[in-house]
Amino acid sequence: MAVTLKDVATLAGVSVKTVSNVVNGYAFVKADNRRRVEEALAATGYRPNMGARNLRRGRTGFIALMVPELSVPYFGELAGLVITAAQRRDWNVLIEQTQGTRDREQASLASLGPHLIDGAIVSPEALEADDFARLDPGVPMVMLGEHAVDFPIDHVAIDNVRAAQQAVGHLVAMGRRRIAAIGQNPHRGTAALRLAGYRAALAEAGLPESGALVAPALNYHRRDGAEAMAALLDGPEPPDAVFCFNDLLAIGALRAAAERGVRVPADLAVVGFDGTEESAYSLPSLTTVAPDKSAIAQRAVELVHRRINAPGVFPPEDVQTPFSLRIRESTTGG
Template sequence: MATLKDVAVLAGVSVKTVSNVVNGYGFVKPENRRRVEDALSATGYRPNIGARNLRRGRTGFIALVVPELSIPYFGELAGGIIAAAAEHDWNVLIEQTQGDRDRERETIAALGPHMVDGAIISPQAVETADVALPRVPAVLLGEHPLALPLDHVGIDNVTAAHTATRHLIDAGRRRIAVIGQHPTRGTAVQRLAGYRQALREAGLPEIVAPALRYHHHDGAEAMAALLAEGDPPDAVFCFNDMLAFGAIRAAVDHGLSVPHDIAVVGFDNTEHSAYSVPALTTIAPDKAALAKAAVDLVRRRAGGDTDLPPQHVQIPFVLEVRESTR
């Protein structure tokens, strides 16, 4: 494997000059930079990231703690965080907790500076009393209420749910159900609040179908239960896209047409939502911006910026209107 010295000899410059080019420093003469870049290409030199990180006093890793990668939102979010972290020479270690309280507590407790430089955590079940402040810079995602002095990145779930419900009201729907209510999950509580606010403003009744987990079969079961009632809904707002896909499957199995008989809105704008039949209307948070904001906050804290109070970054969203509501 080529070394800095090999590159320096071929380029006819000092090892320090090669190091400056490799590390992106600006104070190198253009002619020397060109010669070094040519020599780097000719020798196939690759920097030793591990040694560089040791010199910088860092591990070169950050942790991402999520409930389930099988839920497309978290899989897509993980991809965005990996891409954003790579811009800062970080690799990402991913831990799935399955939304289990004990696993979340144990995972957060295990995070330490010997292992990672920081962490991005999407808690689902753990309570504030369960955990101590992480020993590395950490950022919280989502809206699960943890009373810890940590940076947070999320979206305005109340306004997003209101927007989705208002869209159905404006489309002439009058019996609008919600699938995904959960008694303690922070995002569910906020989305339910936005749904209820929109219905109160329009003078329409609430129709709530709980779903403790957010998989396809949960949406299908909730929709089947709604359709078994005497006066079924003419629209459904689901708290994620997987619930919405399951709800559409159940509606079709009951002989209904989407959106003619029943309109469906999801949440997350996962990739499949644009390719389902019918294509799904859904709330679309800016996942790339969310990933970048979370990594930037970790980088800021890991770089020593610890005096600022905890930061809250609110990411924008849009409603992607597709065939399931028109």
């Protein structure tokens, strides 16, 4: 039979109310009573009935996480970190995959209501301000990533322009002068910011920008990177370095280079973006911009928690989390 608060109270020699106060984290419990309750909780293996607790609070015990593609390692890794951060607050996470299309993102948001979830963390690629304006105001929401929406909502991201500028600056410092970029896409906020950083680094180094060295990518998958890299290498002035707007594009670029006998990094230096686990195990290992995904997940969950517990009290926050440039074999050779 399930252990009850009364069972714990009897073993600890305190009231049921005292056990409830300890279980719910209330501070005003005598130290000796708290110790006895905690020992009794451990001895009985008591687990709170989260469903009943949430019902009393008018909560569901769930938050939603909306991402474009779980098959993209960045989003898969981020989802795992959000789940871990949410579990620390006794939340379950419902994950919605949108493929980054506006129709799917609109449908996902429309399905989110306070009868299903307590809050949501969304990573959109195509939504516009009007879409957010139609949201149920009873659902606290935090936006992740680089998608710029002129709407008062909490937002957690890194400084993509500065991160891209640092990545390309590293290539310049390694003596590269014909630096290509793979990932231009007018429908991705990510692409615009990372392209701006790429251009800023070239300008700072006094290097001319060549449209022939900026390759588009319809999607950010390995195949797109391989195809774009092949086109660049087959062009009249092949690059001696390439900055890819995510790690999957960069890994595709490494494959295309290997198929053509192009040595990395002797002939071609390659940098990715996202700091995924896969980047450390490519051959050669990939230099990449690594957002602090753990910080992104934790801050997003913290903001949702604050909105749920104090709705309308705090103005929206625009939070920038750290990033680092992980320098590996694809640019240094060692």
